[in-house]
Structures are given as C-alpha cells and as structure tokens.
Amino acid sequence: MSETTQFLEMANVNVARGDSVVLHDIRLRIERGEHVAILGPNGCGKSTLIKTITCECYPIYSPEMRLRLLGRERWDISQLRQHLGVVSADLPGERTPVTRGADAVVAGFFSASTIWPNLHISPEMRQRAAEALELMQATHLANKLVGEMSAGEQRRIMIARALVHRPEMLLLDEPSNALDMAAQRELREALRRVAQQGTGIIMVTHHLADILPEINRVLMMRDGRIIADDTREALITASQLQKLFGVEVDLTERDGFWHSW
Ligand SMILES: Nc1ncnc2c1ncn2[C@@H]1O[C@H](COP(=O)(O)OP(=O)(O)OP(=O)(O)O)[C@@H](O)[C@H]1O
Numbered sequence: 001m002s003e004t005t006q007f008l009e010m011a012n013v014n015v016a017r018g019d020s021v022v023l024h025d026i027r028l029r030i031e032r033g034e035h036v037a038i039l040g041p042n043g044c045g046k047s048t049l050i051k052t053i054t055c056e057c058y059p060i061y062s063p064e065m066r067l068r069l070l071g072r073e074r075w076d077i078s079q080l081r082q083h084l085g086v087v088s089a090d091l092p093g094e095r096t097p098v099t100r101g102a103d104a105v106v107a108g109f110f111s112a113s114t115i116w117p118n119l120h121i122s123p124e125m126r127q128r129a130a131e132a133l134e135l136m137q138a139t140h141l142a143n144k145l146v147g148e149m150s151a152g153e154q155r156r157i158m159i160a161r162a163l164v165h166r167p168e169m170l171l172l173d174e175p176s177n178a179l180d181m182a183a184q185r186e187l188r189e190a191l192r193r194v195a196q197q198g199t200g201i202i203m204v205t206h207h208l209a210d211i212l213p214e215i216n217r218v219l220m221m222r223d224g225r226i227i228a229d230d231t232r233e234a235l236i237t238a239s240q241l242q243k244l245f246g247v248e249v250d251l252t253e254r255d256g257f258w259h260s261w
Pocket of ligand 1: 017018019022040041042043044045046047048049
C-alpha cells in the first residue's frame with residue numbers, strides 16, 4: 001500500500017440508484033485518521049456516499065470522474081475491505097443470531113456471518129477478537145448468543161467485529177439508531193476510545209449527540225450534494241442546522257457534546 005496521507009479523494013462523482021442519479025458532483029477529500037460526521041435530511045444520499053466508499057455502489061463513469069482510496073484507483077474489493085471497518089444497522093447474516101459474541105467478532109476476519117467449519121481460526125485471531133471485545137467493553141458478551149443480546153450489546157459486538165482486523169477507517173451508518181439512552185452513552189464512550197487510539201471514523205447520523213468531541217469535521221448533504229464541509233464549530237450552529245433541515249432548532253452544548261430539540 002502506498003504511504004499516502006490520503007484516505008479518500010473523490011471528484012466529479014455521480015452515483016445512480018435504480019433509475020435516478022442520487023449523488024451529484026461529489027468532490028471530497030478525507031485524510032487518514034480523520035474523524036468526520038455526515039448530516040442531512042432523509043434520502044439526501046448519506047448512505048449512498050458511504051456505500052460508494054465501500055464499493056457497494058459505483059460512480060457513473062466519465063473521463064473527469066475520480067475516486068481514489070488510499071491513493072489507488074483500482075482495488076481488489078476483498079483487499080480494500082481489509083482497510084475498512086463497516087458497521088451497518090443490520091446483522092451480517094442469517095447465522096449471526098445463533099453465533100456467540102466472540103465467534104461473531106472472529107468471523108469478521110473472513111467477512112463471514114459465523115464461524116463456518118472450513119475457516120481456520122488462528123490463536124492470533126482469537127487474541128485480536130478478545131482485544132476488540134475489550135475495547136468495546138463487551139468481554140462479558142463473548143459467550144452469549146448474538147440473538148439473545150440487547151440492541152446496544154449487538155451494536156458493540158458489530159463494532160468489535162468491524163475493528164478486529166484493525167482497519168484504518170471505521171464507517172458507521174446511524175450507529176445509535178434504536179438504542180436507549182444508556183446504550184447510546186455506552187456506544188459513544190466506546191467510539192471515543194476507538195477515535196482516541198487513532199482509527200479514522202466516518203459516521204452518518206441523525207443525532208447530534210453522536211458527534212463525539214473527537215469528530216472535528218462535519219459534512220452537510222442535501223439533495224445528493226455536499227452543501228457544506230467545515231469544522232464542527234462552524235457547522236453545528238442553530239442557523240446552519242435550520243438551513244439544512246428546514247425546521248427551527250435549539251441547541252445546547254455540554255462537555256463537548258451537542259443536543260438539539
Ligand atoms: N436500493 C435502492 N434502489 C433505488 N433507490 C434507492 C436505493 N437505496 C436508496 N435509494 C434512493 O437513493 C436516494 C438516497 O438514499 P440514501 O439511503 O443514500 O439516503 P440517506 O441520506 O442515507 O437517507 P436516510 O437518512 O433516510 O437513511 C433516495 O432517494 C433513496 O430513495
């Protein structure tokens with residue numbers, strides 16, 4: 001892998017889903033180790049942007065289009081995914097609910113839903129899984145079936161799984177969805193530890209409280225375009241959020257976290 005400082009470079013990126021173009025003219029550069037939040041109304045293209053980074057969606061070809069990840073335009077997808085940790089709201093597969101926490105994390109090495117008998121699990125993989133569980137403060141869930149965990153516990157297991165191969169960028173799509181207040185708080189603390197140990201984070205969220213103090217860059221999207229890209233101080237203001245969402249917003253900040261109503 002090249003020693004570029006760049007994680008992502010996009011220029012003139014347009015992406016279609018179904019019959020419609022849903023991302024328009026995306027120009028974006030993200031450095032390795034950056035912590036970025038993406039905000040915007042429903043349907044504005046946030047998840048599609050994440051899926052374009054993870055190569056689940058592809059840009060429409062044009063000679064001006066540029067999409068580089070870690071300095072390279074072409075990737076073997078399985079190699080690229082070794083550099084990424086992807087967490088979505090869904091469990092990775094049908095067998096995951098009947099898999100124990102530690103096994104679900106180890107299965108992340110193979111992008112598998114469970115530990116299939118043909119997979120060779122080395123002691124080092126087990127050790128790394130134990131470390132990822134510890135980082136998520138989920139060691140006590142190692143022997144519990146994923147299907148018997150609460151939503152918050154499952155989310156922490158899925159983040160441990162995404163981190164098990166030590167990716168340089170963790171991509172999270174609405175990580176606090178469906179979590180109660182205590183689980184949201186635990187998740188934030190866990191993600192702060194991830195950010196502080198140097199892993200990059202790109203997070204799509206609808207909750208301002210998810211924007212950790214470590215996240216210092218915010219992208220605002222509307223109608224498939226990035227309409228603002230600046231520091232959290234510049235963009236997390238009542239007037240900017242009002243412009244983005246079209247509703248009146250009241251904001252307070254406490255200990256580096258924002259809350260709105
Ligand atoms: N599988 C799909 N097939 C066709 N169109 C899709 C598909 N998934 C998303 N879209 C459309 O693409 C557009 C962008 O969707 P996307 O999920 O990226 O938005 P989002 O900002 O993440 O929304 P939300 O906040 O509701 O999750 C929307 O108009 C959506 O209807």
